[in-house]
Amino acid sequence: MWYPSPTRDRYVWIFILYIPILVARAIVHKRLLTVTRIDIIWGILFILGISNIYLAPYTRGFIILARPLLGIAIYFSIIEMAREQQRIDRAVNYITVIAILVGVLALFGTQWNEKSFQFEPFLNVLPTLENLPVPPDTGLSFNANEIAGAIAYLLPIMAGIAVYRWRMKLPRIGVTIAFVLLFLSLFLGQSRLTIIGVLVTLAMIIVLLIPRGRWKFAAWAALLLVTLLEGFIIYNPVSRSELAERDEDSFSGRFNIWSSALSIVRDYPFTGVGMNMFRDRRVLEQYPVPRWYPSPGATRILPHTHNELLQIATDLGIPGLIVFIAIHVGAVYVAIETWRQGDEYARAVSVSAFGGLLAHALFGVGDAITLWDRFAFLFWIALGLLRAQHLLTTRFRENL
Numbered sequence: 001m002w003y004p005s006p007t008r009d010r011y012v013w014i015f016i017l018y019i020p021i022l023v024a025r026a027i028v029h030k031r032l033l034t035v036t037r038i039d040i041i042w043g044i045l046f047i048l049g050i051s052n053i054y055l056a057p058y059t060r061g062f063i064i065l066a067r068p069l070l071g072i073a074i075y076f077s078i079i080e081m082a083r084e085q086q087r088i089d090r091a092v093n094y095i096t097v098i099a100i101l102v103g104v105l106a107l108f109g110t111q112w113n114e115k116s117f118q119f120e121p122f123l124n125v126l127p128t129l130e131n132l133p134v135p136p137d138t139g140l141s142f143n144a145n146e147i148a149g150a151i152a153y154l155l156p157i158m159a160g161i162a163v164y165r166w167r168m169k170l171p172r173i174g175v176t177i178a179f180v181l182l183f184l185s186l187f188l189g190q191s192r193l194t195i196i197g198v199l200v201t202l203a204m205i206i207v208l209l210i211p212r213g214r215w216k217f218a219a220w221a222a223l224l225l226v227t228l229l230e231g232f233i234i235y236n237p238v239s240r241s242e243l244a245e246r247d248e249d250s251f252s253g254r255f256n257i258w259s260s261a262l263s264i265v266r267d268y269p270f271t272g273v274g275m276n277m278f279r280d281r282r283v284l285e286q287y288p289v290p291r292w293y294p295s296p297g298a299t300r301i302l303p304h305t306h307n308e309l310l311q312i313a314t315d316l317g318i319p320g321l322i323v324f325i326a327i328h329v330g331a332v333y334v335a336i337e338t339w340r341q342g343d344e345y346a347r348a349v350s351v352s353a354f355g356g357l358l359a360h361a362l363f364g365v366g367d368a369i370t371l372w373d374r375f376a377f378l379f380w381i382a383l384g385l386l387r388a389q390h391l392l393t394t395r396f397r398e399n400l
Contacts, residue, residue: 078384103181148191160352197362308364
């Protein structure tokens, strides 16, 4: 599912292998999946997807549902892992490994742009993944904003777990390395909305997870220092002279994109234009955006709406937008319930996972990782971790 199409499309048959896993679980554990009333939302999302294939004006067919199906499988796998062990530790360890890998990919595979020009002396000596002996089209090169959106999911999770493990003197090398790699990559890439989202969630983690005392004071001091440094990077005279025109173009460009997306929602309120079809040439010809392909003289293809709410509305219409909002409202409810009923570790996991969703939501105000994107699996990981800890706190202890 990491590969772009058409390579990805040739391997969708692998989903058939999930059937014997479900059968084995039914035999051993007497259940297929742990499903509660909250999880009806995934059924609604899947039905909307199937309907969209037949009703939307454009479609790529059933193949487009592969990545969301993978995401739902990941979500339930995290829950089943937690239920079997009655703990969340193994899932956290797996996610830590993924966070380290994403941090390495971000540090050595990002296509640094002009926003990072102040770090050029450091960036010029960094090795890159382009020199690795890997097959072509492996997707190991990333737009700085794209990888920042992925980091937004993981960095708060690593931060919250690291805080808990340092406080409890538990093994913390892995989560600390992951945090450092992710934060360094994010800071070098200078995705402003992601940095704002991460700083907000780190402040939430400090408030909720660090007790009063010198460590809380040190955390606030570090956060303030990073905030001031980021402010200096953005607003110092050198940066403003170098980036003012780019920022102005980026700001006005987003309004043009949003206007095109709103026109699509107005014309196709119930279905959108089709799942992941905003980037399609036929759609962009009907709803052109200045300076983006296929406009005259444009060379860049517009991949998404640069706003995740507008993106899901153009993909699945207003019904899809309602479902997407409901997923996040459900995440708020789950996080609050876990906080009220959980022990200190449950609270740390819940706040961290919710922090990842919150940081990415703030990134999603002006950018997007769509449900059909290669990094979309991180959305399901954060949701799965949050829900699994909630069930460990409220349901699994009652053997429900």
